[in-house]
Amino acid sequence: MFQVLVADSMSHEGLQPLLDAKNVNIVQKKVEEVEDDLHLFDALLVRSATKVTESLLTRMTSLKIVGRAGVGVDNIDVDAATKKGVVVINAPDGNTISTAEHTFAMMASLVRHIPQAYVSVKSKEWNRNAFVGAELYGKSLGIIGFGRIGSELAKRARAFGMTVLVFDPFLTRDRAEKIGVKGCSIEDILANSDIITVHTPLTKETKGLLGKVNIGKTKKGVYLINCARGGIIDEEALIQYLENGHVRGVALDVFEVEPPVNSKLLEFDNVITTPHLGASTKEAQLNVATQVSKEVLHFLEGKPVTSSINLPTLTKELFEKIQPFYQLGKKMGNIVSQCMREPVQEIAIQYEGSVAELETSFITKSLLAGFLSARVDSTVNEVNAGMVAKERGISFSEKISSNQSGYENCISVHVQGDHKSFEIKGTHVPNYGERIVGINDFNIDFIPTGYLLYIQHQDKPGVIGRVGKVLGDHKINIATTQVGRKEKGGEAIMMLSFDRSLDEELIDCLKSFEDILSIRTIDL
Numbered sequence: 001m002f003q004v005l006v007a008d009s010m011s012h013e014g015l016q017p018l019l020d021a022k023n024v025n026i027v028q029k030k031v032e033e034v035e036d037d038l039h040l041f042d043a044l045l046v047r048s049a050t051k052v053t054e055s056l057l058t059r060m061t062s063l064k065i066v067g068r069a070g071v072g073v074d075n076i077d078v079d080a081a082t083k084k085g086v087v088v089i090n091a092p093d094g095n096t097i098s099t100a101e102h103t104f105a106m107m108a109s110l111v112r113h114i115p116q117a118y119v120s121v122k123s124k125e126w127n128r129n130a131f132v133g134a135e136l137y138g139k140s141l142g143i144i145g146f147g148r149i150g151s152e153l154a155k156r157a158r159a160f161g162m163t164v165l166v167f168d169p170f171l172t173r174d175r176a177e178k179i180g181v182k183g184c185s186i187e188d189i190l191a192n193s194d195i196i197t198v199h200t201p202l203t204k205e206t207k208g209l210l211g212k213v214n215i216g217k218t219k220k221g222v223y224l225i226n227c228a229r230g231g232i233i234d235e236e237a238l239i240q241y242l243e244n245g246h247v248r249g250v251a252l253d254v255f256e257v258e259p260p261v262n263s264k265l266l267e268f269d270n271v272i273t274t275p276h277l278g279a280s281t282k283e284a285q286l287n288v289a290t291q292v293s294k295e296v297l298h299f300l301e302g303k304p305v306t307s308s309i310n311l312p313t314l315t316k317e318l319f320e321k322i323q324p325f326y327q328l329g330k331k332m333g334n335i336v337s338q339c340m341r342e343p344v345q346e347i348a349i350q351y352e353g354s355v356a357e358l359e360t361s362f363i364t365k366s367l368l369a370g371f372l373s374a375r376v377d378s379t380v381n382e383v384n385a386g387m388v389a390k391e392r393g394i395s396f397s398e399k400i401s402s403n404q405s406g407y408e409n410c411i412s413v414h415v416q417g418d419h420k421s422f423e424i425k426g427t428h429v430p431n432y433g434e435r436i437v438g439i440n441d442f443n444i445d446f447i448p449t450g451y452l453l454y455i456q457h458q459d460k461p462g463v464i465g466r467v468g469k470v471l472g473d474h475k476i477n478i479a480t481t482q483v484g485r486k487e488k489g490g491e492a493i494m495m496l497s498f499d500r501s502l503d504e505e506l507i508d509c510l511k512s513f514e515d516i517l518s519i520r521t522i523d524l
């Protein structure tokens with residue numbers, strides 16, 4: 001039974017996929033309320049209120065996935081999650097329309113003083129002269145960050161007859177033209193916009209993007225809007241420009257600290273605010289909760305997720321194609337690690353044939369996870385395998401190569417250690433399954449499963465028989481045997497499989513045979 005903690009308020013209807021699942025138990029409580037049971041949860045669902053810190057992740061020792069029912073993941077320590085092998089997913093487009101509409105509502109309210117006029121009428125005043133506003137029609141709207149929300153906002157602004165200027169480092173001229181906006185530099189936006197709104201994520205680059213210097217470059221009388229994340233507009237600088245009258249008005253849905261109880265910004269009559277309501281509509285909440293519930297359930301049941309922040313994402317169709325190679329890769333990594341018990345500097349992976357047409361980075365991560373899991377204590381999986389490898393000084397590379405092996409598909413791995421190297425080749429045969437078809441230039445053909453014994457020996461009469469006799473004397477049943485050699489009388493290899501593991505004493509006995517060069521046990 002999977003244990004899922006829903007730590008922030010979420011649409012009940014949206015959680016239905018998880019509530020309906022027979023193998024899931026949902027607990028809807030704040031983190032502080034389940035402090036003693038944190039180690040039990042497999043999945044954690046949050047919005048922006050719960051801070052998923054490294055410390056929380058460390059306390060949640062069974063955690064496999066964090067689902068953010070929304071877009072921004074700045075409340076989640078994604079690096080720490082990645083290091084611990086915890087998948088982080090979000091619901092990237094479920095609240096786009098709601099947030100674009102909220103931003104538009106804030107813009108209209110700002111230029112027409114609607115919140116201030118509302119408060120005035122409620123206090124029995126009728127002061128029409130105090131709230132003379134401006135039209136949006138004909139004004140220039142500068143949008144910084146032209147992703148999902150920025151572009152939906154642009155469509156609405158154009159419908160109102162506004163000129164839309166946009167800045168986004170990833171915006172192509174073509175895309176701007178298609179949407180009917182003008183892609184320009186941030187300097188152009190600052191100098192030419194009547195209203196500026198930010199729609200970027202909060203990152204190291206965007207923190208304070210509109211700060212002392214950039215706000216100083218805006219038109220006198222500019223309106224500023226932040227419905228993205230507190231901190232993109234620097235609050236201290238903003239206060240200075242409100243005090244000196246450079247900024248005419250501000251609309252804020254988000255703050256550097258939420259709730260902003262001690263913020264001086266609340267004292268300005270020309271600053272209008274909402275309590276982080278961009279995504280707070282029934283529709284958006286239903287969308288985001290449904291998206292993450294389905295994704296979390298898929299993940300817990302071993303199916304692919306499509307909106308992961310720290311994992312390569314795949315569609316169900318692609319996942320089905322990649323799954324056999326994903327499993328083969330993991331086993332190959334594991335075999336290499338068990339055969340080559342010495343420090344490794346480099347892992348080079350080569351893909352040939354039909355497998356090369358798939359998303360190979362996914363298979364590479366799986367192979368690395370298989371390799372590292374045999375060597376490190378902490379959880380290693382495809383989420384953190386690349387990071388763990390780098391931390392341990394292991395470089396890895398992948399290459400697509402033209403078909404040299406003759407197989408319809410082939411994965412080859414070359415591992416370089418301090419003193420030795422090791423090579424393995426694997427293929428997946430439809431209807432037959434996984435096969436290891438090469439080890440260190442020896443052609444071989446075995447199924448990578450169960451308990452295996454890899455023996456390097458001299459190709460001499462009686463070696464195989466002696467090994468078989470010792471195993472028989474110890475009542476060990478050999479399930480399969482495969483041998484490979486390059487030339488008569490030279491070096492050869494044997495791969496035997498068993499139904500149970502072999503004990504050390506027996507291995508030592510086999511090692512003592514004259515023509516046996518080395519022996520490795522492999523458990524898969």
Ligand SMILES: NC(=O)c1ccc[n+]([C@@H]2O[C@H](COP(=O)([O-])OP(=O)(O)OC[C@H]3O[C@@H](n4cnc5c(N)ncnc54)[C@H](O)[C@@H]3O)[C@@H](O)[C@H]2O)c1
Nearest residue numbers: 071072099145146147148149168199200201227228278279
């Ligand atoms: N107020 C709310 O309730 C609410 C709701 C949803 C989203 N948000 C916030 O809005 C942000 C945007 O959401 P989205 O769905 O449009 O995301 P998105 O990823 O679709 O768009 C973000 C855009 O910002 C651009 N960008 C990144 N760095 C930039 C920079 N330095 N300068 C200019 N552009 C830059 C990216 O290229 C991207 O196109 C989210 O990150 C989230 O923090 C707030």
Ligand SMILES: O=C(O)[C@H](O)COP(=O)(O)O
Nearest residue numbers: 047048049070071072279
């Ligand atoms: O990034 C988001 O999706 C929004 O900021 C919404 O946050 P919320 O889920 O806390 O409303």
